[in-house]
Amino acid sequence: MRITFKNLTSIYHQNTPFEHLALNDINTTFEEGVYYGIIGHTGSGKSTMIQTLNGLLLPSRGEVHAGDILLRRKSKQKDIHRVKKHVGMVFQFPEHQLFEETVLKDVMFGPKNMGMDETVAQEKAEYYLDLLNIDASLFQSSPFDLSGGQMRKVAIAGILAMEPEVLILDEPTAGLDPKSHIETMALFKRIHQEMGITVILVTHDMNDVYEYTEYVKILSGGHLVREGRTTDLLTDEKLLERFALEPPDIVKLTHDLENKGIIFDSVPRNVEQFTELYEEWRAGNA
Numbered sequence: 186m187r188i189t190f191k192n193l194t195s196i197y198h199q200n201t202p203f204e205h206l207a208l209n210d211i212n213t214t215f216e217e218g219v220y221y222g223i224i225g226h227t228g229s230g231k232s233t234m235i236q237t238l239n240g241l242l243l244p245s246r247g248e249v250h251a252g253d254i255l256l257r258r259k260s261k262q263k264d265i266h267r268v269k270k271h272v273g274m275v276f277q278f279p280e281h282q283l284f285e286e287t288v289l290k291d292v293m294f295g296p297k298n299m300g301m302d303e304t305v306a307q308e309k310a311e312y313y314l315d316l317l318n319i320d321a322s323l324f325q326s327s328p329f330d331l332s333g334g335q336m337r338k339v340a341i342a343g344i345l346a347m348e349p350e351v352l353i354l355d356e357p358t359a360g361l362d363p364k365s366h367i368e369t370m371a372l373f374k375r376i377h378q379e380m381g382i383t384v385i386l387v388t389h390d391m392n393d394v395y396e397y398t399e400y401v402k403i404l405s406g407g408h409l410v411r412e413g414r415t416t417d418l419l420t421d422e423k424l425l426e427r428f429a430l431e432p433p434d435i436v437k438l439t440h441d442l443e444n445k446g447i448i449f450d451s452v453p454r455n456v457e458q459f460t461e462l463y464e465e466w467r468a469g470n471a
């Protein structure tokens with residue numbers, strides 16, 4: 186599903202003394218099957234943008250076209266529901282939204298709410314719990330008896346079980362230990378590749394944006410200031426500095442080495458590529 190914003194403006198508490206312009210006249214498209222990053226300083230409008238993507242917030246002005254569905258200021262509940270069916274959202278600390286008596290019931294809740302019958306919902310729930318390495322022996326446990334990391338996996342399984350075409354992740358690794366962090370990001374990568382769905386990652390972790398996303402959109406003060414290939418924008422330290430964003434560690438390191446006369450043919454994307462390029466450089470300069 187392709188999603189396009191047309192002159193989208195989002196204002197909180199419109200026509201009150203607390204009126205606040207959060208997104209200002211945004212025109213942009215999220216193409217099908219692409220892994221996007223949305224970055225920007227705190228308060229730049231990232232969360233507002235993604236809530237507008239799935240109908241949680243309606244535009245104050247302008248339009249959102251999600252496939253053949255049009256969302257505007259006064260859109261009907263029916264259209265909002267149709268968008269939510271296709272655009273899944275993993276909030277920050279999704280485990281806070283668990284509520285059912287058992288793990289299985291919790292994961293089945295979304296699919297059932299979307300209209301799937303009991304048997305199909307259960308099949309989907311079991312499939313995605315398994316994909317997330319939640320052992321079947323835990324299906325009848327209370328979600329509140331699980332570890333923090335397991336609770337988060339159950340919450341994510343609940344979103345995946347609805348089989349969204351677009352998956353939005355708002356700071357999905359906040360508060361996770363380093364190992365769970367890597368596992369979670371690897372999982373989203375696999376889902377993106379194997380299921381071919383669009384993934385939209387919102388995070389302050391520039392290393393993740395650099396390693397996993399294909400395209401990025403940069404927000405600043407409610408404006409969409411730049412969009413383009415991740416490898417172009419995140420290696421541009423001057424650009425990042427202008428919008429108070431840290432360059433990814435690997436980009437910093439590569440540029441530091443350049444200043445010392447160690448110049449690679451390209452900027453590596455991750456530690457493996459870095460090691461390869463360094464070995465190549467050493468072989469050529471021995």
Ligand SMILES: Nc1ncnc2c1ncn2[C@@H]1O[C@H](COP(=O)(O)OP(=O)(O)OP(=O)(O)O)[C@@H](O)[C@H]1O
Binds near residue numbers: 206227
């Ligand atoms: N419910 C709300 N009511 C009023 N203003 C809000 C509300 N939510 C957000 N804002 C304001 O709108 C602007 C954009 O907020 P948003 O949450 O979209 O930013 P963000 O980029 O997600 O920030 P962060 O990186 O801190 O999560 C900010 O100035 C924020 O204070």
Ligand SMILES: [Mg+2]
Binds near residue numbers: 231232233
């Ligand atoms: Mg936010």
